[in-house]
Amino acid sequence: MKRSASERKTFSTSREEYELLEEIGQGASATVYRAIYRPTNEVVAVKCLDLERCNSNLENIQKEAQIMSLMNHPNLVTSYCSFVVDRCLWVIMPFMAEGSCLHLMKYGYPDGLKESTIGYILKETLKALDYLHRHGHIHRDVKAGNILIDSDGMVKLADFGVSACMFDNGDRRRARNTFIGTPCWMAPEVMQQDSGYDFKADIWSFGITALELAHGHAPFSKFPPMKVLLMTLQNAPPGLDYDRDKKFSKSFKEMIGMCLVKDQKKRPTAEKLLKHSFFKKTKSPGPSVKKVLLDLPPLGDRVKIIQLKDAAQLASKELPSAEQEAMSQSEYKRSVSGWNFDVEDLKLQASLIPDDDDDITGAKDEDQTKRLAGEDVDASSSSSGFGRTTSFVGVDCREGTSGSETSTAECLNQISDFGDKEYVDGNGCSEAALQGLEKITQVCLKSQNNRNCRAPNGLLMPDREVTRSLSEKDVISKRCENNHQEITDKSRHTMRKVPSFNSQLMLPNQASANNLSAPSRFSGGSGDAVEDSSKVDLVQKKGRFSVTSENVDFVNDPSMKRSSSFGAFLLDSKQGLPVQSSKAAQNGSAPASLASSLQCLLKQTSALQDLIASSLNNLERGKAADGQTCSALQKGKPTPESQSSENVGDTSDGGRRQLLLSKISEFQSRMNDLTVVLTTENLMQMKKLRRPNDHGSPLFILSILSSRSEPSRRLACSASFSGMCVFNLLSSTRRNRILTSAVNAQFVNCLYEEQGSNLTLMDWFVDI
Numbered sequence: 001m002k003r004s005a006s007e008r009k010t011f012s013t014s015r016e017e018y019e020l021l022e023e024i025g026q027g028a029s030a031t032v033y034r035a036i037y038r039p040t041n042e043v044v045a046v047k048c049l050d051l052e053r054c055n056s057n058l059e060n061i062q063k064e065a066q067i068m069s070l071m072n073h074p075n076l077v078t079s080y081c082s083f084v085v086d087r088c089l090w091v092i093m094p095f096m097a098e099g100s101c102l103h104l105m106k107y108g109y110p111d112g113l114k115e116s117t118i119g120y121i122l123k124e125t126l127k128a129l130d131y132l133h134r135h136g137h138i139h140r141d142v143k144a145g146n147i148l149i150d151s152d153g154m155v156k157l158a159d160f161g162v163s164a165c166m167f168d169n170g171d172r173r174r175a176r177n178t179f180i181g182t183p184c185w186m187a188p189e190v191m192q193q194d195s196g197y198d199f200k201a202d203i204w205s206f207g208i209t210a211l212e213l214a215h216g217h218a219p220f221s222k223f224p225p226m227k228v229l230l231m232t233l234q235n236a237p238p239g240l241d242y243d244r245d246k247k248f249s250k251s252f253k254e255m256i257g258m259c260l261v262k263d264q265k266k267r268p269t270a271e272k273l274l275k276h277s278f279f280k281k282t283k284s285p286g287p288s289v290k291k292v293l294l295d296l297p298p299l300g301d302r303v304k305i306i307q308l309k310d311a312a313q314l315a316s317k318e319l320p321s322a323e324q325e326a327m328s329q330s331e332y333k334r335s336v337s338g339w340n341f342d343v344e345d346l347k348l349q350a351s352l353i354p355d356d357d358d359d360i361t362g363a364k365d366e367d368q369t370k371r372l373a374g375e376d377v378d379a380s381s382s383s384s385g386f387g388r389t390t391s392f393v394g395v396d397c398r399e400g401t402s403g404s405e406t407s408t409a410e411c412l413n414q415i416s417d418f419g420d421k422e423y424v425d426g427n428g429c430s431e432a433a434l435q436g437l438e439k440i441t442q443v444c445l446k447s448q449n450n451r452n453c454r455a456p457n458g459l460l461m462p463d464r465e466v467t468r469s470l471s472e473k474d475v476i477s478k479r480c481e482n483n484h485q486e487i488t489d490k491s492r493h494t495m496r497k498v499p500s501f502n503s504q505l506m507l508p509n510q511a512s513a514n515n516l517s518a519p520s521r522f523s524g525g526s527g528d529a530v531e532d533s534s535k536v537d538l539v540q541k542k543g544r545f546s547v548t549s550e551n552v553d554f555v556n557d558p559s560m561k562r563s564s565s566f567g568a569f570l571l572d573s574k575q576g577l578p579v580q581s582s583k584a585a586q587n588g589s590a591p592a593s594l595a596s597s598l599q600c601l602l603k604q605t606s607a608l609q610d611l612i613a614s615s616l617n618n619l620e621r622g623k624a625a626d627g628q629t630c631s632a633l634q635k636g637k638p639t640p641e642s643q644s645s646e647n648v649g650d651t652s653d654g655g656r657r658q659l660l661l662s663k664i665s666e667f668q669s670r671m672n673d674l675t676v677v678l679t680t681e682n683l684m685q686m687k688k689l690r691r692p693n694d695h696g697s698p699l700f701i702l703s704i705l706s707s708r709s710e711p712s713r714r715l716a717c718s719a720s721f722s723g724m725c726v727f728n729l730l731s732s733t734r735r736n737r738i739l740t741s742a743v744n745a746q747f748v749n750c751l752y753e754e755q756g757s758n759l760t761l762m763d764w765f766v767d768i
């Protein structure tokens with residue numbers, strides 16, 4: 001094997017010969033320092049591996065370190081020597097002055113590097129991989145953090161052998177690791193650990209590294225490890241999007257696509273990949289790399305700056321999310337150093353993750369095929385034709401590039417949690433639904449970037465929630481109001497005049513694409529919902545969402561007229577509403593005031609319930625007292641006075657009891673209505689209802705039916721595609737009638753037109 005002059009030099013294995021300088025990197029089990037080799041004054045890198053943090057014995061580690069020192073390739077960072085110092089193994093290596101590609105991106109290229117630079121880096125890395133594979137080695141840790149650049153712009157793959165062999169000595173059963181770091185770069189077959197893996201696993205990691213260099217982060221890098229695992233196994237492989245990643249060439253996309261094939265046998269060897277057209281055009285050493293390296297501060301300073309940046313970022317956030325981010329960041333930096341972990345442990349953890357996993361960027365398998373075929377694949381659109389489930393009930397969790405948005409997975413989990421549970425039970429808002437709302441609110445509050453994740457703007461407690469402590473309720477409602485305020489502020493400028501009918505249901509002109517997309521995971525929905533939606537031809541039922549194709553006469557449909565109680569209630573209870581609410585309804589700030597009005601109503605209702613309950617108690621006590629009086633009187637002679645009072649009491653108490661009981665049920669039903677309305681209102685505020693172009697079916701009804709037992713109390717949100725056109729042709733009186741009847745029937749009809757007119761929910765309501 002040929003060695004360069006400096007590599008042929010021998011290095012002492014005495015600790016005293018090395019002067020450790022600043023830290024230049026940190027891995028899962030090692031800290032790397034710049035150091036001076038005293039005898040020759042040469043700058044070297046010393047990797048101090050903490051043996052206590054490694055799941056392997058010293059003998060094995062040293063053996064591997066020796067093998068590593070025997071490897072010789074211009075694109076591999078070999079070790080000069082290694083020796084044990086206290087509880088650490090020191091590995092002496094050439095110092096790569098420009099540090100890792102990860103450091104480079106973190107310092108100056110957070111959104112990724114230019115294709116020409118990437119091409120050069122990848123080609124050099126691939127050469128190293130080809131060399132390793134031909135010598136029977138699997139690197140097992142290919143990632144930007146392990147691709148180092150020296151002062152001449154030479155690219156070298158580091159960390160081969162040591163970290164991999166340390167954790168996996170060929171006997172995985174003996175030394176299984178607890179799962180640490182993120183498995184973003186890990187091939188599916190490595191994750192599965194049943195059928196075994198070979199050097200093709202490095203090709204997968206190489207493909208992921210290509211994406212990492214292109215975007216500044218690996219796909220799924222901000223997701224929790226378990227989520228990454230599930231996404232990698234369940235979703236189609238990630239890749240460059242033909243639409244979104246327009247700046248990258250077709251050959252680059254194709255090359256990545258070849259690496260990221262789930263079937264390892266179908267992945268090319270490193271040797272074959274090197275012949276791909278993408279690598280033909282790259283030059284060594286890339287002038288673009290040199291350009292990138294210009295004006296960079298010394299590596300030690302850069303690392304410090306990056307650490308400070310990370311720390312400042314953490315400090316600026318709330319603690320919980322900061323912790324999460326810290327975890328995510330360190331996981332991102334580290335990845336999984338060894339592909340040897342306890343699968344059972346993982347499975348257990350994975351089983352705790354809700355089974356939603358509507359992928360964010362990882363498109364379904366067909367999408368990947370399309371990608372490779374050069375077809376447009378919208379990462380945010382679903383194979384179901386509805387778009388992905390990225391939003392529901394007031395939460396808009398959009399994902400741009402994979403892993404780029406904070407807490408999106410969390411949002412999805414919460415949303416699917418929410419979506420999978422019964423929404424409203426017979427008594428009003430179910431516990432699960434409320435928890436869902438609360439969770440979403442909290443998650444979204446945690447999220448630093450409200451642009452991508454919005455909370456619902458109000459939370460109505462059901463009667464059973466009234467038992468919560470007041471402070472807790474206040475906190476929740478405050479949070480909700482804050483969120484609501486933000487949303488309202490944003491949408492206020494687009495709001496127009498308010499319709500004259502029940503204006504509490506005024507909705508903002510909040511437009512966001514794909515908002516009502518692919519609720520494919522939402523299960524549940526009641527039998528009622530099915531029954532109700534069967535009135536029109538049911539095309540598709542996805543949880544509570546029912547897609548129908550038949551024209552619905554909003555005016556004549558009896559279901560629309562079934563109940564007038566809600567509309568009446570809103571009108572009746574106007575005296576009960578704070579004055580500001582009706583004013584707000586007129587001046588266009590209804591959504592915010594609606595939430596507070598409803599909160600206020602809820603409080604009033606609870607107070608009334610308390611009052612009724614105490615009256616009932618009094619009655620009971622009175623009755624008991626009457627009973628005592630009776631028995632006392634039975635012993636003696638009943639006076640005419642007592643007799644008559646007892647009779648009156650019987651009649652009036654019975655009447656009053658009936659009255660009070662009916663009041664209670666009335667209040668309960670009003671509360672239920674309000675709960676449903678508020679929730680729907682939250683939903684609608686967030687949504688611009690949209691669906692993909694549906695050839696053929698002129699009318700498209702999307703019904704969100706609450707799972708209420710009584711059909712008359714159902715609230716449906718129906719979206720009509722061409723119904724809007726028909727609606728516009730009607731006279732204003734007729735339109736008003738339709739709307740009023742719809743509201744009175746507890747139906748909020750959201751007709752929208754997708755093509756051309758850009759009408760949104762709000763437009764529809766205010767256009768009358």
Ligand SMILES: Nc1ncnc2c1ncn2[C@@H]1O[C@H](COP(=O)(O)OP(=O)(O)OP(=O)(O)O)[C@@H](O)[C@H]1O
Nearest residue numbers: 025026027028029030032045095096100145159337
């Ligand atoms: N020879 C070197 N010259 C310059 N910097 C280095 C050298 N070796 C490592 N580094 C830096 O130190 C960081 C950590 O090194 P290490 O090899 O432990 O990385 P790691 O692969 O991220 O860790 P692990 O895989 O064990 O989690 C690297 O990402 C790199 O930035």
